[in-house]
Amino acid sequence: MENKTRNDEIYRLPIITYKMVSIQNYSVKPLVDYFEQLLKLSEKEIQLVETLFKPRLYRKKQFVLQEGDQCNHMNFILRGCLRMYKIDEKGIIHIIQFPVKNWWSVDIGSFHGRKASTLNIDALEDTIVFQISYEDLINLYTMAPVFDRIFRVLMENSYVSLQNRLLQMISSTADERYESFLENYPDLANRLSQVQISAYLGITPEFLSRLRNKRVKS
Secondary structure (H helix, E strand, O other), rough: OOOOOOHHHOOOOOOOOOOOOOOOHHOHHHHHHHOOOOOOHHHHHHHHHHHHHHHHHHOOOOOOEOOOOOOOOEEEEEOOOEEEEEOOOOOOEEEEEEEOOEEEEEEHHHHHOOOOOOOOOEEOOOOHHHEEEEHHHHHHHHHHHHHHHHHHHHHHHHHHHHHHHHHHHHHHHHHHHHHHHHHHOOOOOOOOOHHHHHHHHHHOHHHHHHHHHHHHHH
16 A cells, blocks of 8 residues: 655646646646745645645736735735736836846835835736735744744845845946846746846847847847
């Protein structure tokens, strides 16, 4: 007789296709693996992940968060691609980040400050995330202090990333920013439109086209 363990149940991967699968059947294994890159989890802590993080599918172009709404969830991307951005008074879109697989997406200021968001987050592709609400995250910290330490590291990493992004925007050339984009998002250059990438780089689509032609010729 097969000796099936609790972990076997938790880590069971869906065996039917993506479009047919119930979103509730998605395994928390990728998220647990991600956390365990930082700290080993106990069986009880893994069960808390299974209980408190909820899978959700966002269809392409669907909003995860809109400016003016309070950010109530942190999102761990299992597959797909989101876009975090700000629209200025002239209607110009400024893309801050393309959260992809194994990245987090959240308006930190809105989520932790319990105030209206100044950012938008939407799906550039059909995207599956594991979400945890603000209330459940606070409960998680109380029930399992290891997550307090894990999320502190994640917030520190996020701060460093955003700081580097800001420095890059004010001190790097367009060539350097495009090179950094290709390094940070090696799979996205062929998945995103020229308009999306140029909005991230802070240049026009025409200038991005010239950058690409220059790289091809060099």
